[in-house]
Each structure stands twice: as C-alpha cells, then as structure tokens.
Amino acid sequence: MQIFATFEYSNFVEIAITELEQKGITAIYAVPLDLRKKEPRLLDSIHRADGMSFIDKGMILAFMLGTIGASKGFVWRGGPIIWGIVGSLVGFLIGSAISWLIYLLKRDKNQRQLKKGKVSEVVLIVTCEADQTSVVEDILWDHKALGLAITN
Known part of the structure; x- marks a missing residue:
C-alpha cells in the first residue's frame, strides 16, 4: 500500500519520518515542493483562467x-x-x-x-503493508498532515 501525505515544511515532517522508521517502515520518500518564483500572468487566455477579472x-x-x-x-x-x-x-x-x-x-x-x-509544502510517500496502514495514517495525522490519500 502507498500512503501520500502533504505537510507544510516544518519539524513535524522530520518527527513523523523518524517515528515511522522506529515502527519499522523504511520505504519513505519525501519530496519538497518549490515556491513560485515568477508572478502569475496578468491576463487570462481562453484555456487558462484564474478567476480574477x-x-x-x-x-x-x-x-x-x-x-x-x-x-x-x-x-x-x-x-x-x-x-x-x-x-x-x-x-x-x-x-x-x-x-x-x-x-x-x-x-x-x-x-x-x-x-x-x-514555507513550501512537502509530499511524503510511504510504502507499507496493508496491516500497517492504520498505524501510518495515525502517525501522519498526529504530526499535522494537511492531506492524506491511500492507494493499493
């Protein structure tokens, strides 16, 4: 099973990873997202609109x-x-x-x-067995995950 979670980059991410490793889950992948460097385009096109008029x-x-x-x-x-x-x-x-x-x-x-x-966000991908899913989910929610998704 794979569990995807998003966090704001903080110490809570590091603590969650450490706690998962202590539970025996080693297949953890963390990806920090970059912040936008350029201003968004001012005028909308027919294919892209940001809701601002x-x-x-x-x-x-x-x-x-x-x-x-x-x-x-x-x-x-x-x-x-x-x-x-x-x-x-x-x-x-x-x-x-x-x-x-x-x-x-x-x-x-x-x-x-x-x-x-x-701060930017971090996407955390945890691969675990089906019986460990609830433990991983609880750990991620306890460490202030913004969102969570579970896939087979």
Whole structure:
C-alpha cells in the first residue's frame, strides 16, 4: 500500500519520518515542493483562467453610471444618449481602476509574505503493508498532515 501525505515544511515532517522508521517502515520518500518564483500572468487566455477579472467592477459601474447619465441627460444639454455613453465610460474606467488597485495591493501583500519566508509544502510517500496502514495514517495525522490519500 502507498500512503501520500502533504505537510507544510516544518519539524513535524522530520518527527513523523523518524517515528515511522522506529515502527519499522523504511520505504519513505519525501519530496519538497518549490515556491513560485515568477508572478502569475496578468491576463487570462481562453484555456487558462484564474478567476480574477479586471472588468467585472468596471461593467457594473458602467451600467450604473450609464443609467444615471441617461436619466439626467433628459435635463442636461447634450441629451440622454451622450450622457449615457459618458456615464458608461466613466463608470468603466473607475471600476477598472478600483480592480487594478485591489490587484496591486494584493500583489504587494503576497510579495511581503514571500519575503517573510513562506514555507513550501512537502509530499511524503510511504510504502507499507496493508496491516500497517492504520498505524501510518495515525502517525501522519498526529504530526499535522494537511492531506492524506491511500492507494493499493
């Protein structure tokens, strides 16, 4: 049986490995994962999307200010069509600027966390007999495993 577990890199991983070796399990393989070195791409493609959008707030504010501009345009000089378009453009620019500022603030926060020394994760692969599975599982959970999977 193989047991896969993920840990944050800490002393708990080393303690878990030592405890497994004391129980007679020697087929242990630990792989540390590297942290991301480059910034993720800013714009999404059709095949890859990260769920972050720069135009969602812009579209909402374009609708709102376009509606207000069109209704006020009946009173103002220029008419409702011109003021509706102006309101939409201004709303879109304001909303996009807000999204951009939020992105910049989050990016700076993430960079500060990386500089503080954010730890990477470790994948631990343990090969054992079927009767040892529950012991290995208990040891890994007791030493703060983030996730665990058992395969045959």
